[in-house]
Amino acid sequence: MITPSYSVLIIEDEKNILDFMTKALKANNYKVFTAASGNAGLALITSQCPDVVLLDLGLPDIDGNEIISSVRQWTSCPIIVVSARSSERDKVTALDLGADDYITKPFGTPELLARIRASLRHSNRMESSGPLYIHPYQCHGLIIDFEKRMISLHGKPVHLTPVEYKIVAFLARNSGKVMTYSAIMSNIWGPYTDSNNRILRVNMANIRRKLELNPAQPEYIFTEVGVGYRMKEDEYEAG
CATH class of the missing domain: 1.10.10.10 (Winged helix-like DNA-binding domain superfamily/Winged helix DNA-binding domain)
Structure with a gap:
């Protein structure tokens, strides 16, 4: 039986972090889409319907929290915030707006993969008879x-x-x-x-x-x- 390849959209404007996450995810059999701006990310969420979104809050055009609010109006797709903002207020705001999880930069590959697995597991459990x-x-x-x-x-x-x-x-x-x-x-x-x-x-x-x-x-x-x-x-x- 072939394990399904889940798709992940990374919305991140820092190229070194984007490249790091892309390489780590592809090495673990994830299909990866990338966007360096909020508007490009929103377009990909609409067109590609990824299984998970990794979202930076400090984007050049739109604040990440606005993206969370917008996406939550029409889909429950898991959103994991990946941000340098580490204050309690920033974390609570993003999570209460509808983000599923929050990772503070810097972070390692094992933590990133564990958070993605947890979010995928939760989204696949929405059908309680499963x-x-x-x-x-x-x-x-x-x-x-x-x-x-x-x-x-x-x-x-x-x-x-x-x-x-x-x-x-x-x-x-x-x-x-x-x-x-x-x-x-x-x-x-x-x-x-x-x-x-x-x-x-x-x-x-x-x-x-x-x-x-x-x-x-x-x-x-x-x-x-x-x-x-x-x-x-x-x-x-x-x-």
Whole structure:
């Protein structure tokens, strides 16, 4: 069976970074399109319908956030921001506008490939009856069985409250991707929940006490300070 070649559009005006990403992706069997400006990138998104978009925010003609807003009006195609802007505000803004993930320059090939895999996995799970959606999450002895709503750690059951389970399951289904505080809270408590994330932080502290050997140095759920949380990528998908 031949593995399908996914297409990736890179919208980036720095030639050395564009060349680096293009070479890395082609070496890993991705079909690559490139654009050095926002308008050219928008035209390619419309004409080529890529499987993933890698988007720089600091483009010469359009701010990358405007592209995210425009694209999200008509497609759920995964968008991974690749930017030198590293502030919490920039990350939260892009993610809340509809970006699926955010990588800060500089970065290495393994991280880039892992983020792309995570975004592709999530986009292919939109059909909840698909096999990718229901397979258990597995990582370093942690197993989450979504169908049975059961969690085990090194073969021993882990008992979470219903809310704690919903948080962990949501992060696991999006493993490898940073999820903003607002995205998590909206998913767990509904769109009209209080914007204060204290209740989420309290639940996360309890979750880490139950899952992590050392909660201060987590192995499974990482904090993106001021932005949200990221769960370690599913070993099943990381291959």
